[in-house]
Amino acid sequence: MASGCGVEEVSNKQVILKDYVLSGFPKESDMDVNTSSTIKLMVPEGSNAVLVKNLYLSCDPYMRHCMKKQPIPGSETYIESFKPGSDDMNYEEFDVNAKILMGEKPITGNGVAKVLDSGHPNFKKGDLIWGMTGWEEYSLITATHTLFKIQHTDVPLSYYTGLLGxxxxxxxxxxxxxxxxxxxxxxxxxxxxxxxxxxxxxxxxxxxxxxxxxxxxxxxxxxxxxxxxxxxxxxxxxxxxxxxxxxxxxxxxxxxxxxxxxxxxxxxxxxxxxxxxxxxxxxxxxxxxxxxxxxxxxxxxxxxxxxxxxxxxxxxxxxxxxDYFHLYPKFLELVLFYLKEGKITYVEDVAEGLESAPAALIGLYTGRNVGKQLVVVARE
Amino acid sequence: MASGCGVEEVSNKQVILKDYVLSGFPKESDMDVNTSSTIKLMVPEGSNAVLVKNLYLSCDPYMRHCMKKQPIPGSETYIESFKPGSDDMNYEEFDVNAKILMGEKPITGNGVAKVLDSGHPNFKKGDLIWGMTGWEEYSLITATHTLFKIQHTDVPLSYYTGLLGxxxxxxxxxxxxxxxxxxxxxxxxxxxxxxxxxxxxxxxxxxxxxxxxxxxxxxxxxxxxxxxxxxxxxxxxxxxxxxxxxxxxxxxxxxxxxxxxxxxxxxxxxxxxxxxxxxxxxxxxxxxxxxxxxxxxxxxxxxxxxxxxxxxxxxxxxxxxxDYFHLYPKFLELVLFYLKEGKITYVEDVAEGLESAPAALIGLYTGRNVGKQLVVVARE
Structure with missing residues (x-):
């Protein structure tokens, strides 16, 4: 649960999009690894967010659309542009969750993370989750409806960015x-x-x-x-x-x-x-x-x-x-069965450390990855 | 039923494609109205064909594909190229039905016709049919499986080239x-x-x-x-x-x-x-x-x-x-009901006489027609 003041503020490395990439292949230099950011390892009083430590981040082709200023017509409902470092953010809502979102924002994407603190009744410290998180060491996630709690941990946790996610x-x-x-x-x-x-x-x-x-x-x-x-x-x-x-x-x-x-x-x-x-x-x-x-x-x-x-x-x-998330339990049962029976396998291309994340992401578009591309931020 | 010899041979005006139209818009001059052809108004002994008098011919956009020598990849099963006058025909099969098909062949298409003679048990003299026929005054139809017998004649017969066809x-x-x-x-x-x-x-x-x-x-x-x-x-x-x-x-x-x-x-x-x-x-x-x-x-x-x-x-x-012909009875019942109740209407663009058929057909592609384009060969 959200606790009070006096909590340690730690360094929080983040991957930032420097500016929109309007056309052409994205380059490593379009992103920055920002090491000056810090975060308090707690959920602010009154928020129903969760604070997580990111473990594995997923590199997905759709993320190219998020580097554009204008989403592709039709995609507006699903694809939100990343907020580049160059962008002046101006949130109209000003509740406690919106305040959290102020300041520089890292790239967002799917990931696997561990809950360090929670203001949400469905999540508690120590839970493992997968869903939308930030490209940073720690994230305060307000959109908790995008998170799935990981129940099965007898498989590689990184699989929740791929085969099981x-x-x-x-x-x-x-x-x-x-x-x-x-x-x-x-x-x-x-x-x-x-x-x-x-x-x-x-x-x-x-x-x-x-x-x-x-x-x-x-x-x-x-x-x-x-x-x-x-x-x-x-x-x-x-x-x-x-x-x-x-x-x-x-x-x-x-x-x-x-x-x-x-x-x-x-x-x-x-x-x-x-x-x-x-x-x-x-x-x-x-x-x-x-x-x-x-x-x-x-x-x-x-x-x-x-x-x-x-x-x-x-x-x-x-x-x-x-459209298919309602089938997740049925899907998970099937795939875990196949996995344990050795009837299905999964190949991952693992980049080590947040610093390697920009190169891992842009590698998708030139086909540098062999198998599912992911980034390890921390192993636990 | 097919009868013997001594049957009158009559003139049979035909619309012939002069040569394949490989690209561009087809022109009236790509077709010829041949007035030198004749036909015996009987089904040859031993054939299960039907001999019809064509009443209404349908001009349909797909017919453009039949003017090409090579059907579009994928269309081979459904679209047969017209046999242009310039083409040397060489039928490999040589049964009685194939022999009928020798000689110059008119454009083929959907139409409404009246049976004059029949070697097929399902059709008899006087029946009205719609289906694949030739662009000519009289046709000997061997592909009788494409024919529908017209049961309802209290509607404009020409509608069987359009609304009811x-x-x-x-x-x-x-x-x-x-x-x-x-x-x-x-x-x-x-x-x-x-x-x-x-x-x-x-x-x-x-x-x-x-x-x-x-x-x-x-x-x-x-x-x-x-x-x-x-x-x-x-x-x-x-x-x-x-x-x-x-x-x-x-x-x-x-x-x-x-x-x-x-x-x-x-x-x-x-x-x-x-x-x-x-x-x-x-x-x-x-x-x-x-x-x-x-x-x-x-x-x-x-x-x-x-x-x-x-x-x-x-x-x-x-x-x-x-793919939907099996639904024809259900369809016909519905549309005849709508038609009789005045809930549905149909606009036709009627060209008079076989001579006007080439112009009517090519008019489809420049949008000259207003409503369903058809050609009247004879009214009964």
């Missing part, structure tokens, strides 16, 4: 609820070694599907080889290919899908979607999770082959994880 | 089955005065929706005014606009849909789809019936705003009428 729920909702897989169907996943793709691929194999994944990178060729190898040998995909080595994506897809694609799990967008469309089978389904290839462009590429939707009566549907 | 079924399947309308939802229809659009709009009004339609034309402004007027005053749309007068489609949509679009019935594609996407509401639905604005382009325009699918969890689905 938002990416896991995204894969579960998108694949089972939107794609309605049937045994024997042909499934294609782009960015298949990423945080969500690797889970979808394993769900698809567990559903008795034929599964092909693509991976690529603007980085070193060795990373590509590693990814394609991961897909086949670690996650059990039937086939995997490196899209950077395919001058003709359409021909590549035809090679792996002689009879066409029943389910496409879309993480990439642009040219990949255009190549997939004519290769879809009648009554195929496409779940659009994201379009990472488009996030750093001034204008998204045009997709030309949409008439294929008509010829093949294909259904495309966009997914947002928020 | 393929466009009607397309509107019914696309709107009720794919868009799942709910009372009070906001519906947008492009090419709303066309064969399908006018029906969807009236279905939407009958479902208690707020309905806005767009219409446009490369032709005279007076046609545009007529169309927009039709939409509001004849079909009861809440609002209608001429997209040619809107320099900013996004702004136009925002004007008519302050809270966004729940259902978009897509007939146009390209820029219109791009403008609609960011204006969709959460869990909106888009039924893609066609993309007429794209059919004469060498390469379809790119659609850029597909990330809106994610932010709004929008579902897009392509529709083909073939």
């Amino acid at each position: 938002m990416p896991g729920m995204t894969a579960y909702g998108g694949f089972y609820e939107v794609c309605s897989p049937k045994k024997g169907e042909h499934v294609f996943i782009s960015a298949a070694s990423g945080a969500v793709g690797q889970i979808v691929g394993q769900f698809a194999k567990l559903s008795g599907c034929y599964v092909v994944g693509s991976a690529g990178s603007k980085e070193k060729a060795s990373l590509l080889i590693m990814r394609v190898d991961l897909l086949k040998n670690k996650f059990g995909f039937d086939e995997a290919f490196n899209y950077k080595e395919e001058p003709d994506l359409n021909a590549a897809l035809k090679r792996y899908f002689l009879e066409g694609i029943d389910i496409y799990f879309e993480n990439v967008g642009g040219k990949m979607l255009d190549a997939v469309l004519p290769n879809m089978r009648v009554r195929g389904r496409i779940a659009v999770c994201g379009m990472i290839s488009q996030y750093n462009l001034d204008k998204p590429e045009g997709v030309h082959n949409l008439m294929a939707l008509v010829w093949k009566r294909v259904r495309i549907e966009g997914i947002l994880v928020f | 393929m466009p009607g079924m397309t509107a019914y399947g696309g709107f009720y089955e794919v868009c799942s309308p709910k009372k009070g939802e906001h519906v947008f229809i492009s090419a709303a005065s066309g064969a399908v659009g006018q029906i969807v709009g009236q279905f939407a009004k009958l479902s208690g929706c707020y309905v806005v339609g767009s219409a446009g034309s490369k032709e005279k402004a007076s046609l545009l005014i007529m169309r927009v007027d039709l939409l509001k005053n004849k079909f009861g749309f809440d609002e209608a606009f001429n997209y040619k007068e809107e320099p900013d489609l996004n702004a136009a949509l925002k004007r008519y849909f302050l809270e966004g679009i729940d259902i978009y019935f897509e007939n146009v594609g390209g820029k219109m789809l791009d403008a609609v996407l960011p204006n969709m509401r959460v869990r909106g639905r888009i039924a893609v019936c066609g993309m007429i604005s794209q059919y004469n382009l060498d390469k379809p325009e790119g659609v850029h705003n597909l990330m809106a699918l994610v932010w709004k969890r929008v579902r897009i689905e392509g529709i083909l009428v073939f």
Whole structure:
């Protein structure tokens, strides 16, 4: 519970966005690790916030949108821009929680954290949680409705940034609820070694599907080889290919899908979607999770082959994880079972320390990560 | 039943595609009205074909695809190229039905016809049918599985090329089955005065929706005014606009849909789809019936705003009428009821005589027609 005065004020390293990144690829120098900030390790009197020590921070592709000043039209409800250091903050509400938010604000994102103090009846000191937190050592979280209490600690805690957290729920909702897989169907996943793709691929194999994944990178060729190898040998995909080595994506897809694609799990967008469309089978389904290839462009590429939707009566549907949180208990039970039975595995790319967080985040967009990218702030 | 020899051979005017129209807008001169052809008004011995006298022929946007040599990838199963006069035909099968198909072949399309002779047990002389026939005075139809027998003749027979035929079924399947309308939802229809659009709009009004339609034309402004007027005053749309007068489609949509679009019935594609996407509401639905604005382009325009699918969890689905034919009896009962109660109306643009058929068909692509375009070959 919130306690009184005389509490120790400690240093609180933070990752700050220096200024909005309006277009192009974000750079490490767009962020700053601020070491001058401090925090009192208590929840202010009268607040229902929780004060946490951050353990693991999640690097997620959607965060690129938060670096823009204006959210993409349509995303306003879900995506809030980061508050860059250059921004004059001016909160209109002035209750106790709003006051907390004054001052420089770090980047926000999903993470795993330990409760140090709580003004909220659902959380107590010592609880482990995952949900929206700040890119800093300690965070005072007022939006407690975004937090999940971690009940199962006999698995790697970092998995709550991936397999057991938002990416896991995204894969579960998108694949089972939107794609309605049937045994024997042909499934294609782009960015298949990423945080969500690797889970979808394993769900698809567990559903008795034929599964092909693509991976690529603007980085070193060795990373590509590693990814394609991961897909086949670690996650059990039937086939995997490196899209950077395919001058003709359409021909590549035809090679792996002689009879066409029943389910496409879309993480990439642009040219990949255009190549997939004519290769879809009648009554195929496409779940659009994201379009990472488009996030750093001034204008998204045009997709030309949409008439294929008509010829093949294909259904495309966009997914947002928020729609599936009510299924979290069911999801968790299933995935914990698979995990303990050794039927599912998860590959993480772990960056050590808050100082490495900016590089870890921007690495997503050039494909530097192999597996789910996360940052360790502290291990407990 | 098929009878023997000695049957009169009569002149059989035909509309022939002179050569494939690979790109650009088709021209009247791409077709020929051939007056030298003749036909015996009987079904050959041993054939299960039907011989019909064509009454009404339907001009449908999809026919543009049949003028191309190579069907669009994905459309192969549904769209067969017309056989142009210049083409050397070489049928591999050589049964009695195949032999019938030798020789110059007219354009094919939907139509209403009267059976003059039949080798098929389901059809007899005097029956009225609608389905796939030839653009000629008389046709010998071997693909009898595409024919529907007309049971209700107390409505204009020509309606079986539109409201009571393929466009009607397309509107019914696309709107009720794919868009799942709910009372009070906001519906947008492009090419709303066309064969399908006018029906969807009236279905939407009958479902208690707020309905806005767009219409446009490369032709005279007076046609545009007529169309927009039709939409509001004849079909009861809440609002209608001429997209040619809107320099900013996004702004136009925002004007008519302050809270966004729940259902978009897509007939146009390209820029219109791009403008609609960011204006969709959460869990909106888009039924893609066609993309007429794209059919004469060498390469379809790119659609850029597909990330809106994610932010709004929008579902897009392509529709083909073939998927809904099993619902035809249910559909017919509903629409005949609406028609007799005066709750639904239908506007046709009627061209007189086979000679006018080429102009009628190409007029679809410049928007010369007002309402469903059809051709009268004979009235009985």
